[in-house]
Structure formats: structure tokens, C-alpha cells
Amino acid sequence: MRLTNEEQDILNGKHGDILQKTMETLVRYGDMYDAECLVPLDGPVHLVCSFGMPALKPLSRIMKEMIDAGIRTKLPFTADPQPLDYENVPVNQQEQEMYQLLYGTQKEYESMLVKLGMKDENAYTCACYFDEVGNTPNFGDNLAWAESSAVVYANSVLGARTNRTSGVMEFFSGIIGKTPKFGFLTDEGRNADWIIELKTTKIPRPQILGSAIGMKVVEKVPYIKGLDQFLGTELTPAVKDFLKDMGAATASNGAVALYHAENLTPEAKKYGEELIRENASVYVIDDAELERVVSSYPILWADLNAKPERAFIGCPHASFNQLKEWTEIFEQALKESGQDEIMVDTIITSAPDVIARFRETEYYDRLLKTGVKVSHICPLMYMSNPLCAKKPIITNSNKLRTYSSARYVDDQELVNLVVKGGF
Numbered sequence: 001m002r003l004t005n006e007e008q009d010i011l012n013g014k015h016g017d018i019l020q021k022t023m024e025t026l027v028r029y030g031d032m033y034d035a036e037c038l039v040p041l042d043g044p045v046h047l048v049c050s051f052g053m054p055a056l057k058p059l060s061r062i063m064k065e066m067i068d069a070g071i072r073t074k075l076p077f078t079a080d081p082q083p084l085d086y087e088n089v090p091v092n093q094q095e096q097e098m099y100q101l102l103y104g105t106q107k108e109y110e111s112m113l114v115k116l117g118m119k120d121e122n123a124y125t126c127a128c129y130f131d132e133v134g135n136t137p138n139f140g141d142n143l144a145w146a147e148s149s150a151v152v153y154a155n156s157v158l159g160a161r162t163n164r165t166s167g168v169m170e171f172f173s174g175i176i177g178k179t180p181k182f183g184f185l186t187d188e189g190r191n192a193d194w195i196i197e198l199k200t201t202k203i204p205r206p207q208i209l210g211s212a213i214g215m216k217v218v219e220k221v222p223y224i225k226g227l228d229q230f231l232g233t234e235l236t237p238a239v240k241d242f243l244k245d246m247g248a249a250t251a252s253n254g255a256v257a258l259y260h261a262e263n264l265t266p267e268a269k270k271y272g273e274e275l276i277r278e279n280a281s282v283y284v285i286d287d288a289e290l291e292r293v294v295s296s297y298p299i300l301w302a303d304l305n306a307k308p309e310r311a312f313i314g315c316p317h318a319s320f321n322q323l324k325e326w327t328e329i330f331e332q333a334l335k336e337s338g339q340d341e342i343m344v345d346t347i348i349t350s351a352p353d354v355i356a357r358f359r360e361t362e363y364y365d366r367l368l369k370t371g372v373k374v375s376h377i378c379p380l381m382y383m384s385n386p387l388c389a390k391k392p393i394i395t396n397s398n399k400l401r402t403y404s405s406a407r408y409v410d411d412q413e414l415v416n417l418v419v420k421g422g423f
Helices: 005-011 017-032 057-068 093-102 106-116 148-156 169-176 206-217 237-253 266-275 287-295 320-337 352-359 362-369 379-383 398-403 411-420
Strands: 038-040 178-180 192-198 222-225 276-285 310-318 345-350 373-375 393-395
Touching: 005 017, 017 038, 017 169, 017 178, 057 106, 148 237, 169 178, 192 206, 206 222, 206 237, 206 276, 206 287, 206 398, 222 266, 222 276, 237 310, 237 320, 237 398, 266 276, 276 287, 310 320, 310 379, 310 398, 310 411, 320 345, 320 352, 320 362, 320 411, 345 352, 352 362, 362 373, 379 398, 393 411
Parallel strands: 192 222, 192 276, 310 345, 310 393, 345 373
Antiparallel strands: 038 178
């Protein structure tokens, strides 16, 4: 890999042992993928590791060495959600003890993140690109992110450029301020390997459409045709929410880090079918195909007919507009059923900065009145507790379904279940 004189000096140890090892790691990482050079980052990194696990001693040791040497990231960074919120997501004593084993160094880890350059105490979310959070890249920006749902959103909806960087490696890139140029940071790497022909009779559920695409193309780049007939050609807040949830499903049910949507996403608008590789494969998605995909999902509950104990909405984190929409949805469902509150503990997760904005509106009290709670946590981290994983949890998130024992239901079914109390 070609290095500048400045980069070579760091690699040779002229700026200290810690930066030398950090640079050497980045160079070796780039060499594995035949990167041509390092490119400067145009925006802050986003860390996928936001949890303090005693098992992550090597990472903690590295971070402490950097702190002692006064080393920080070039730009203030953001990180994935925190794992715990006992006030809004209560657990029993036994479950809390298990969380202490899993995340026993959480406070210490968060303290280290601040010293290493974290943006602020609210900068914990998988959706760092929300306007309220402020880590929003521009078209063409070179990044080093690792969170899968953020990577696919940045690449696809915003037209920024980032590989699905491995955890810790994105942190090292933030320290050096550069990342190896390969993959999605190159023009060639952003071309589409698949053509997705959408032929449904109505707008598909984003979670299911993303799931179908992800399972078919895996890590390749899809070019989606026909989505604009339902979403239009402008990236309105509602459209961005759809693409957020769809993209998260492509990334978790497969390993998609970039998709193009004809007449809709920025690169597809700019380059059109020039983005499609010669002899690209074709995948036709119709109503029957989406139903086939849904019916293939396993149900991991011990009792398939159990009453749901908890419902999670917001994986990835819900946007400000989605919080308002869910408020109205639950209010209407309760009105139609003649009830005052829901019957199943339900949590909508969102970014702390989004929640702060939401609290300033009348919608916040209206949502709480329905019995729904709002939290900043990562539902996946909640489900990582083996005691909690045994519970019958429902979700409308295909990402949470994929990575846990939570049972997927679509939006309307979830509302019916939490209002009525069971199947």
C-alpha cells in the first residue's frame, strides 16, 4: 500500500510507539484487501462497541494506553447504544445480576470513551446520522464506520463512502484520521451485482423487502427497480425511515453495505443504470416471494402459543417522526378497542438526542399515557442476557429477530397483540 511521507513516519515510530502500532494495524488491514493507499476521513467515526464487557480486556488496555499518552480521535465520535436502562426497561434481581456479569465495566468504559474523544454523553445510537445526533455525512464523504445499519444507510441513502469496517478498526481509523481505500471507497466497488425487480401489488413492508434482498444477494450490491412507484423520487422523512428499516434488514439478514434504488437514492439518480455491472443477476420480488420469506422465519419460543411479555420497536433506533407516528397508531388502536392502556409491556427505542426533542412535544406525554415506554438502549443488548432471551419477546424489527430469539410480527399484528394481550 502506498504511503505518504507523513504516514511512513508514523509507521516508523517517529510519533511514538502507540501511534506506530495503530498505523501498522491499519496498514496490515488495508494490505489484506489490496488497498491502494490511505484516504483522510471526511467525518467522525462511529464505534460499534458501546458496551463495557469484562471480556474485552485487550481493548480496554489499548484505550488506557492511548488515554495515558493524551491520544484522542481526530474528530468527536459517536457510538452504538448503551445496553441498560432499568428505569424504562425493568429487569428482576436475577436478570440484573446477569447484566452485571455481561456489562460490569460499563461505567469505566464510558468514561474512557469520553477521554478518547466521544462527542458527548448523548452520542449513543445506532442511527448516528439522525439530524438530532449530528454525525451526518455528506455525499461522497470518506468514512470508517462499523455498525451495519449505519453503514448501509450512509452508503445508500446519503451517498457517503464507508466499508463495513470491523469493530475496533474503525476506532483506529479515528485515531489516525485515515482509512484504507478499497471496496466501497472506490467507484468500482460501488457498482451493482444484482438487479432487484420489485413487482408487488402494494408497498412492501420494509423489514420483509430488506430481508428478501439480503438473503438473496448476501454481501453484494443490489440495484432496486420499482421501489420509486411506491415511495416517489424524493428522500422525504417518511421515505428515509422506510429505507432505514429496509437497509437494516438487508444488512442483518444478509451482509449488504450498499444498495441503489432507481430514481431515489443519490447515486442511482446521478448515474442510473451505469451502476449495474455487466451480466448482473436478476431477482424478481412479488407478493408471493415476500410471503415465502416471512413463512421461512423460525420461531424460537419454547411455547409457540405463549403470551408476549414484552415488545420492542426501534431496531435500528426510531426517528423523531416514527415516534410521533407510533403515538398516533397506539392512540387509535386503544380508542377502537375501548381501552385506556396497552396490555403488553412495550418499549420504543431511539437516540437520546431524538428522545430529548420528543420530550419537548405534546406527543411524549400522549405516548406515555398509552402505556408505551421510550428508551435509549439497544434491544439486542437486552436480548443478549440469556435469562431475558428465554422470554416470549415480539418485535417488528427483522434485525432484532435475526440476532436474537425475539419473534417477528408486522406492525399491525404487533399493535393488536400489545393492545389485546396475546395471540
